[in-house]
Amino acid sequence: MQELLLISIGAFIAAALTVPAGFGLSTLLTPLVLFVLPVHEAVAVVAIVHCAHNAGKFLSLRESVDFSAFRRYGVWLVVGAIIGALLQNQVPSDPLLLLVGMFLIILPILSISERWTGYKIPEANDQIGGFGSGFMGGLSGHQGALRAMFLTRRLPDKMAYAATASVLALCVDLSRIPVYIFFRSDEIVNHLTLTTVLVISALIGVRVGKRWLQSLKSSQIHNMVMFGIISSGIFYIMEALS
Numbered sequence: 001m002q003e004l005l006l007i008s009i010g011a012f013i014a015a016a017l018t019v020p021a022g023f024g025l026s027t028l029l030t031p032l033v034l035f036v037l038p039v040h041e042a043v044a045v046v047a048i049v050h051c052a053h054n055a056g057k058f059l060s061l062r063e064s065v066d067f068s069a070f071r072r073y074g075v076w077l078v079v080g081a082i083i084g085a086l087l088q089n090q091v092p093s094d095p096l097l098l099l100v101g102m103f104l105i106i107l108p109i110l111s112i113s114e115r116w117t118g119y120k121i122p123e124a125n126d127q128i129g130g131f132g133s134g135f136m137g138g139l140s141g142h143q144g145a146l147r148a149m150f151l152t153r154r155l156p157d158k159m160a161y162a163a164t165a166s167v168l169a170l171c172v173d174l175s176r177i178p179v180y181i182f183f184r185s186d187e188i189v190n191h192l193t194l195t196t197v198l199v200i201s202a203l204i205g206v207r208v209g210k211r212w213l214q215s216l217k218s219s220q221i222h223n224m225v226m227f228g229i230i231s232s233g234i235f236y237i238m239e240a241l242s
Contacts, residue, residue: 004194007032008201015053015205017224020158020213022151022165023144025202026050027104028228030141031235036194039093041187043141044180045195048188050141051173052199056206057166064163069154073147073168076130077137081172084138085179091139094240100140101236107146108226126150130168137172138179144169162213 007029014028026046033042058065088096129150137143147168155161181188188195 003036004197007036007194008197011049011198011201012205012208014228015202016209016212017228018053018144019057019162019206019209021148021224022162023148023169024228025053026137026141026144027232029198031232033194033198034239037191039097040088041184041191043088044177044184044188045191045198046141047173047177047180048195049198049202051170051177053202053206054166054170054173056203057162057209058170060206060210061159061163061166064157064159065167066155066160066164069151069164070167072126072154073130073133073151074171076127077134077143077147077168077171078175080131080134080136081138081143081175082134082179084135084140085176086138088139088176089179089183096140097236098240100136100142101233101238101240103136104142104229104233104236108230126154133168134172134175137169138176143172158213 010032011029014025018024018028029049030042030046033046037045091099129146133143133147133150136146144165147165151165151168152161155164
């Protein structure tokens with residue numbers, strides 16, 4: 001019960017933080033779930049929580065969705081998510097954790113270096129960003145950081161960015177969850193209590209996060225989530241090597 005309470009509190013905080021940032025729920029929540037579940041089961045449980053969280057964000061922010069950005073990314077996100085989810089069932093736990101950990105450390109460094117250089121990713125590469133984001137989402141659940149590198153440049157308005165990011169993330173979740181259920185239905189059913197508690201915590205976090213989105217600078221929340229991403233990457237690498 002203590003572990004369940006701590007994880008649910010973590011889910012609430014992560015869900016609230018990631019409404020303004022537009023990404024980071026899986027990154028912040030998965031390490032907590034890994035304390036009680038093996039990596040593949042943790043990815044599946046967090047995917048369901050992630051889906052509910054993004055559905056809640058979409059319903060709350062739907063009037064701000066930029067559907068032109070959705071059309072640029074949508075199909076490639078779905079294709080990448082399905083391929084990544086199929087591979088997720090075949091990749092052993094330690095290589096998966098090591099791959100994700102390296103990815104989560106390198107990506108924020110690239111993002112910071114882009115601020116120094118002023119380089120802007122061309123729109124022609126949106127399909128690559130969409131496929132890569134979906135693929136990493138299906139493989140490990142960490143889709144948002146890569147998507148944010150492309151999406152923040154297209155949508156400078158914080159409301160449009162957060163709303164559109166929720167729709168794109170929801171597309172990935174709805175694509176990968178059926179694959180997880182097909183391969184790991186028994187494990188998912190066995191953890192319904194944990195999943196339900198986390199879903200409720202995440203939906204409550206959406207309501208708080210929307211208030212933060214309206215009142216706080218998104219750059220502050222974005223920096224906090226970036227710190228969480230790097231910390232999670234270090235955690236994953238340590239788990240894989242140990």
